[in-house]
Amino acid sequence: MKSGIIGARGAGKSTVFHALTGLTPIPGVADARSRGRPGQIKVVDPRLDFLEQAYGSRKKVPVELTLLDFAPNPKEQKEGAALDPSLLPLIRDLDALLLVAPEFTGNNVPLVAAIENIEGELVFADFDQAERRLERLKKEKGPIDFERTALEKCLSWLEQGKSLRILDMTAQEVHALSSFGFLSRKPALAVINCDADRATIEDNLDALRGRGLESFRLAAAFEAELWELDAEGRQELLAEAGIAAPARDRLISALYRSLGLITFYTAGEPEAHAWQLRSGASALEAADRIHSDIARGFIRAEVVSYEDFAELRSDAKVKEAGKLRLEGRDYVIQDGDIIHIRFKV
Ligand SMILES: Nc1nc2c(ncn2[C@@H]2O[C@H](COP(=O)(O)OP(=O)(O)OP(=O)(O)O)[C@@H](O)[C@H]2O)c(=O)[nH]1
Ligand SMILES: [Mg+2]
Structure with missing residues (x-):
């Protein structure tokens, strides 16, 4: 990041x-x-440090x-x-x-003014970019598609000096505009x-x-x-x-x-590894974060929460206590989850 x-x-x-x-x-x-x-x-x-110790990992990757x-x-x-x-x-x-x-x-x-001035420049840059794109679309005379209506919505917002960060957009609108990298939306x-x-x-x-x-x-x-x-x-x-x-x-x-980020972990003797993930992301997305091959061959995720692991301190005890869960690709990863992905390539 x-x-x-x-x-x-x-x-x-x-x-x-x-x-x-x-x-x-x-x-x-x-x-x-x-x-x-x-x-x-x-x-x-500290959670990663604990995992490194508990697994006797040779390497720690924060x-x-x-x-x-x-x-x-x-x-x-x-x-x-x-x-x-x-x-x-x-x-x-x-x-x-x-x-x-x-x-x-x-x-x-003056604090607020200083920040608002920077924001103002970002808003202005976005306005400029959106306007230029809209003009091109109008010239091409194509059908009024999603991108065009989304751009018009943004322009009328930016015109009021407001940043796109606080504009409600549908997932479809976000998708249509994702390639712009709008600065006031960051x-x-x-x-x-x-x-x-x-x-x-x-x-x-x-x-x-x-x-x-x-x-x-x-x-x-x-x-x-x-x-x-x-x-x-x-x-x-x-x-x-x-x-x-x-x-x-x-x-x-x-x-x-x-x-809106969370951390999940993979841990074992070779390494204890912390990974950053968007909150709300699935087990499949977590797998992809680790390696695209692992996502492609995804079978299931074995998951234990950090709290459960910290209490039980070993994979064997976690299993014994019935705290190891088998989850599918749509499982929503929780902050602190320690996961092991089963996959086939
Ligand atoms: N007393 C004090 N001086 C600061 C502080 N931060 C920066 N300065 C001083 O302000 C001057 C500018 O700091 P920089 O960090 O170079 O500012 P900058 O935003 O990177 O500047 P440019 O890259 O030239 O735009 C320097 O002389 C710093 O020593 C601070 O927190 N306290
Ligand atoms: Mg500088």
Whole structure:
């Protein structure tokens, strides 16, 4: 899963990237080819640690998220502009966006306005794209099909300055528009980059929630500096600042919530593996996540919930207690399920 960090010049995007990944930002201004810098975040997962131990696995594979920071391009992004327009094609295929609003000493702008300005740019870009496509369809004079009516619905929504994230669409409409990668429909988090003494403030930003945005507060410069220390030192300074968990861990939960994701596991002696999945996905989709061959040859899934396994601690005991379920391809995977797929190729 890939998320991109966007926002105004100097909002602290690279500092947020540094705080979350431990990687220092790209120095200077990048050329067109190397604008996006990816950083990996391994998801800290106590359930996976437990499985690794219980199975004596030789390898542990956590879920990884990718964050992208973009080198600035002052020629394209004017001082004060909410977004660099030349980034638009680079963020179209991302799964989620982090919209950064600065709220630290030296750069403290009205929060909701900062986020709404970024959203405004996304809405504008979508409007432009939808309009151009609609015009082409009209010129082709084909029948008024599903795509066309769906586009018209989007346009009249975007026209009001609203993001597509909060537009009710039928599954058919979503399908008809899926190839567009509309930016204002992407799950997004409002990231408030603040001073350390304001990191634990509880925001109640109804204006943002109304736009389908959750907010997420972090003291980026403070947490970026913590990477100089060992794990213990980091924990100590975080605790002193009253911050319960590192921004990285809190971000992961926030992203999981706003993207509607769950984690399932496969575990055995070779490896304990955590997999990310869309909430509501079937056993067949889980199989496909592991390997397309496994999905193709799917016979059935053997499933135990994490809670049951944690209590019984071995496959044999799970079976004995009758807690191992045999499920078919349509079974809806639950968060924490440990599954073993039987398949034939
Ligand atoms: N005090 C404080 N300073 C910050 C914080 N975040 C960023 N800064 C400072 O703000 C300036 C800009 O930060 P960057 O992280 O480079 O901002 P950016 O959004 O990546 O900037 P561009 O890539 O040039 O658009 C730097 O001088 C940072 O040190 C913060 O949380 N607290
Ligand atoms: Mg930067």
